[in-house]
Amino acid sequence: MSETAATRARVLFVDDEPRVLTTMRILFRSRYELFFADGGGSALELLKTQPVDVIVSDQRMPGMSGIELLRAARELNPQAMRILLTGYSDLNAIIGSINEGEIFRFVNKPWSNEDLTATIARAVSAARVTQAAARPDSTPEAGGGPTPGVLVLDDDPQVPPKIQAILGGDFRVFGARTMDDAVGHLEREPIGVVISDTRVQDNPVVALIGTLKQHRPELVSVILTERADAGSAIDLINQGQIYRFITKPIHDSQCKIAVNSALKQHQRLAQSPDLAQRYQVERAPEPAPGAVAGQALLERVKTLRSWVRRWV
Amino acid sequence: MKLRWLWPAALAAVALGVLVFLVRMTQSVDADRHRARLELLRRADNLDIALNRAFTQTRASSLTDAAADRSKITAELGATLDALDKGEHSLRGLSPELDRRLDAFLDTIDSKFELGFDFEARSTLLTQRAINTIDAVPARIAEAVAALPPGAPEALRTLLSQLQSQITNYGVTPTPTNAPEIRATLDELDKLSAAQPAPLRDAVRELRTLGEQALDDKGELVSMFRDFLSRPTGAQLQAVEQAYLGWYEGQLAEVNRYRLILAAYTALLLLILAWLGLRLRRSYRELDRANAELSHANEHLEEQVETRTHDLSQALDELRASQAQLVQSEKMASLGQMVAGVAHEINTPLGYARSNAEIVRGSLADLRQLCGAQNRALDLLTDERAREDEVAQAMATAQALRESIDAEALAGDLDGLLADTDHGLLQIAELVASLKDFSRVDRSRHDLFNVNDGLDSALKIAHNQLKGRIEVIRQYGALPAIECSPSQLNQVFLNLITNAAQAIAGAGHESGRIYLHTQAEGESIAIRILDTGAGMSEDVRARIFEPFFTTKPVGQGTGLGLSIVFRIIEDHGGRIEVRSTPGKGSAFTIRLPLRQPRASAAPLEADALVA
Numbered sequence: 014m015s016e017t018a019a020t021r022a023r024v025l026f027v028d029d030e031p032r033v034l035t036t037m038r039i040l041f042r043s044r045y046e047l048f049f050a051d052g053g054g055s056a057l058e059l060l061k062t063q064p065v066d067v068i069v070s071d072q073r074m075p076g077m078s079g080i081e082l083l084r085a086a087r088e089l090n091p092q093a094m095r096i097l098l099t100g101y102s103d104l105n106a107i108i109g110s111i112n113e114g115e116i117f118r119f120v121n122k123p124w125s126n127e128d129l130t131a132t133i134a135r136a137v138s139a140a141r142v143t144q145a146a147a148r149p150d151s152t153p154e155a156g157g158g159p160t161p162g163v164l165v166l167d168d169d170p171q172v173p174p175k176i177q178a179i180l181g182g183d184f185r186v187f188g189a190r191t192m193d194d195a196v197g198h199l200e201r202e203p204i205g206v207v208i209s210d211t212r213v214q215d216n217p218v219v220a221l222i223g224t225l226k227q228h229r230p231e232l233v234s235v236i237l238t239e240r241a242d243a244g245s246a247i248d249l250i251n252q253g254q255i256y257r258f259i260t261k262p263i264h265d266s267q268c269k270i271a272v273n274s275a276l277k278q279h280q281r282l283a284q285s286p287d288l289a290q291r292y293q294v295e296r297a298p299e300p301a302p303g304a305v306a307g308q309a310l311l312e313r314v315k316t317l318r319s320w321v322r323r324w325v
Numbered sequence: 326m327k328l329r330w331l332w333p334a335a336l337a338a339v340a341l342g343v344l345v346f347l348v349r350m351t352q353s354v355d356a357d358r359h360r361a362r363l364e365l366l367r368r369a370d371n372l373d374i375a376l377n378r379a380f381t382q383t384r385a386s387s388l389t390d391a392a393a394d395r396s397k398i399t400a401e402l403g404a405t406l407d408a409l410d411k412g413e414h415s416l417r418g419l420s421p422e423l424d425r426r427l428d429a430f431l432d433t434i435d436s437k438f439e440l441g442f443d444f445e446a447r448s449t450l451l452t453q454r455a456i457n458t459i460d461a462v463p464a465r466i467a468e469a470v471a472a473l474p475p476g477a478p479e480a481l482r483t484l485l486s487q488l489q490s491q492i493t494n495y496g497v498t499p500t501p502t503n504a505p506e507i508r509a510t511l512d513e514l515d516k517l518s519a520a521q522p523a524p525l526r527d528a529v530r531e532l533r534t535l536g537e538q539a540l541d542d543k544g545e546l547v548s549m550f551r552d553f554l555s556r557p558t559g560a561q562l563q564a565v566e567q568a569y570l571g572w573y574e575g576q577l578a579e580v581n582r583y584r585l586i587l588a589a590y591t592a593l594l595l596l597i598l599a600w601l602g603l604r605l606r607r608s609y610r611e612l613d614r615a616n617a618e619l620s621h622a623n624e625h626l627e628e629q630v631e632t633r634t635h636d637l638s639q640a641l642d643e644l645r646a647s648q649a650q651l652v653q654s655e656k657m658a659s660l661g662q663m664v665a666g667v668a669h670e671i672n673t674p675l676g677y678a679r680s681n682a683e684i685v686r687g688s689l690a691d692l693r694q695l696c697g698a699q700n701r702a703l704d705l706l707t708d709e710r711a712r713e714d715e716v717a718q719a720m721a722t723a724q725a726l727r728e729s730i731d732a733e734a735l736a737g738d739l740d741g742l743l744a745d746t747d748h749g750l751l752q753i754a755e756l757v758a759s760l761k762d763f764s765r766v767d768r769s770r771h772d773l774f775n776v777n778d779g780l781d782s783a784l785k786i787a788h789n790q791l792k793g794r795i796e797v798i799r800q801y802g803a804l805p806a807i808e809c810s811p812s813q814l815n816q817v818f819l820n821l822i823t824n825a826a827q828a829i830a831g832a833g834h835e836s837g838r839i840y841l842h843t844q845a846e847g848e849s850i851a852i853r854i855l856d857t858g859a860g861m862s863e864d865v866r867a868r869i870f871e872p873f874f875t876t877k878p879v880g881q882g883t884g885l886g887l888s889i890v891f892r893i894i895e896d897h898g899g900r901i902e903v904r905s906t907p908g909k910g911s912a913f914t915i916r917l918p919l920r921q922p923r924a925s926a927a928p929l930e931a932d933a934l935v936a
Contacts, residue, residue, distance in 0.1 A: 075793035100672030
């Protein structure tokens with residue numbers, strides 16, 4: 014571990030525009046050991062022989078899209094942190110990057126050097142800390158204690174019972190229609206997975222999800238929505254590290270698979286807190302001055318941690 | 326349809342045929358012929374009887390006209406018999422029994438005729454002789470009486486007169502009794518005259534000779550006559566008539582049988598006709614009802630038509646609205662796709678240009694620091710008042726900075742970054758320019774436009790989909806500017822180029838080619854867009870310009886793209902054709918006229934829908 018830390022981190026940039034690669038070389042050559050590829054195919058060739066810590070890829074490339082590359086890279090090189098750097102992506106691409114690529118960040122072109130440098134630095138440190146623990150497919154040990162519950166936050170009161178029906182009797186499903194309700198459940202019950210719409214009562218949930226992730230990193234979020242848009246999805250990745258993104262109408266099997274893997278992820282994170290660094294989030298932008306109630310709620314969330322420690 | 330009529334027609338023909346057959350069978354007994362035959366038979370009978378009577382009369386009179394009478398009757402009888410034997414009313418061939426009896430009758434009557442002829446021949450002679458003999462008898466008797474001696478028995482005289490009267494009677498009407506009576510008288514005379522003188526005996530002997538001869542002649546005539554009359558012609562003719570009547574009865578019985586069958590058959594036909602009539606009536610009733618309904622419907626038709634027309638026009642309005650909506654959503658979808666491509670195309674150079682600028686700014690700070698340190702060292706070196714240690718420190722700082730910052734290398738890097746930035750900004754500028762060209766927002770709709778430029782700006786917009794895997798080969802001819810709506814044509818070109826790129830991707834090829842070929846053709850220009858993509862089947866090719874026809878997966882295309890292309894080209898008075906070979910590629914050929922007809926407002930309408 015110490016030997017690895019001593020060597021320079023290895024970062025792979027993939028873009029079909031060579032000038033982007035030139036810029037990256039000049040920007041990061043002093044910090045990391047750099048690798049470059051002009052497309053998905055050559056990137057995968059390289060990954061077969063050279064494991065890296067961070068992959069930064071464009072989305073729109075001839076031959077293979079960034080998501081396809083990151084999904085394949087996740088198989089080849091699971092501990093590498095995955096970042097998409099792209100000029101434009103439609104919603105399907107973003108959802109794919111969440112569910113299939115399990116990406117760390119989604120960075121838009123044009124980027125700010127400062128932000129990009131910080132993001133890559135965070136990715137590098139997360140990769141370093143968690144190198145040993147990062148086995149996404151390793152099954153967590155069967156933890157003692159109660160099975161963690163599932164919290165469903167949705168305007169539609171039909172959704173929690175439907176999810177209870179899909180998951181079966183082994184799971185405890187708690188329904189909430191407001192964020193206050195949700196935090197109340199989180200204060201009282203051992204919750205492992207939060208299933209939420211993108212907006213509840215016309216307020217975006219990204220701040221709540223992000224604050225939860227900061228203060229209870231072992232909590233895993235799944236977004237279930239019919240009002241998906243690209244911008245909020247990107248925010249939910251970067252600020253909330255959402256684990257899965259599924260769209261309504263609910264497909265039973267898709268929903269069940271997503272919640273099951275989210276619960277496993279939760280158990281993994283609960284057992285090895287270091288791993289949670291891989292899912293650290295950006296600090297959310299300061300809330301608008303008017304949203305005092307929201308601020309108070311987030312303060313309540315920040316106090317959850319101590320309570321959580323009692324049962325973890 | 327024909328067979329449906331054939332069956333009933335055949336059935337009717339058969340039924341009619343059976344009916345005709347039956348009727349004919351009931352008509353097989355001809356009453357006239359029957360009457361004629363009976364008449365013939367009766368006439369034959371009458372003639373036979375008349376013939377017999379004529380012969381009977383011959384005995385009484387020896388008149389010559391009796392013979393003529395007989396021959397006339399014989400001729401008539403012969404003709405009647407001929408008519409019975411053959412001819413229209415003959416009885417021949419009706420039944421074997423009748424034939425046999427007829428033959429027997431004819432044989433008998435033939436023999437009777439022969440007998441008649443013999444009789445004719447002999448009777449004259451015999452009759453004459455008998456008459457002469459009988460006429461000679463009174464003279465002989467008178468001689469005998471004269472020769473009577475006196476004293477001769479009175480009985481002798483009586484016998485002689487008795488003989489005279491007997492022979493005279495015999496001559497008139499011979500009867501079966503009077504011939505033996507004459508013989509007995511002659512014998513008596515012989516007996517009595519034996520004792521008498523010779524002259525008497527001679528006279529008696531002569532009398533005997535005369536009487537015997539008269540008896541012989543007359544006897545022969547009578548026997549022939551009897552023979553003639555005894556021929557059983559009457560009975561045989563009756564037998565013939567009976568046989569004929571028997572046959573006739575049989576015929577009548579058969580006819581009656583057929584009549585019965587005919588009656589039954591007719592009844593059956595009547596039943597069938599009645600059934601058909603009932604059916605017909607029912608059909609007519611249904612027809613009437615349908616007619617009534619029809620007329621009822623007719624009465625309400627106008628009203629219904631009005632309602633329907635109203636409904637239809639409403640549906641048409643809704644259809645137009647939804648079509649416009651679909652066209653709009655297709656536009657938005659392709660706009661979204663275009664924006665995605667263009668955004669990426671702009672954001673990438675914008676990204677590295679911005680990043681490079683930041684790097685340059687950071688490096689400039691370093692360079693300014695180095696510059697500052699070096700200037701300070703230089704200033705101190707040239708300042709006479711400067712102290713030694715100050716100069717040394719400044720020199721050391723400048724030296725350290727120079728070592729940490731490789732100014733030469735940095736300048737090289739910065740040159741490169743600035744060149745990249747330049748390139749990126751130029752790319753953005755070009756893209757923005759082609760966007761402007763593409764949309765042509767600053768041009769009027771009936772502009773003179775060079776299609777080659779349109780193809781180029783469409784290529785720029787589509788660059789993101791083409792780069793790296795598709796080689797575009799441009800073979801532009803010198804084109805006159807044409808009158809058109811440039812933004813619409815650009816939309817056509819972008820659509821076709823995008824389709825071509827997708828066809829190459831769809832063929833699973835790593836790379837492919839798109840050929841863009843233009844040339845002037847007199848009063849029109851031709852644009853060909855060829856690709857080496859997947860091509861399409863004949864079925865697909867025939868339908869590609871239909872609205873909502875798409876081969877793309879659900880959600881990836883509305884199927885309106887090519888229908889809009891078709892519409893735009895048509896509105897420009899042009900034509901679009903497509904040839905394709907599955908697995909080889911497709912070729913779209915567009916022909917556009919140089920000038921738009923003045924009166925036509927079609928392109929403007931299309932603008933309202935598409936632009």
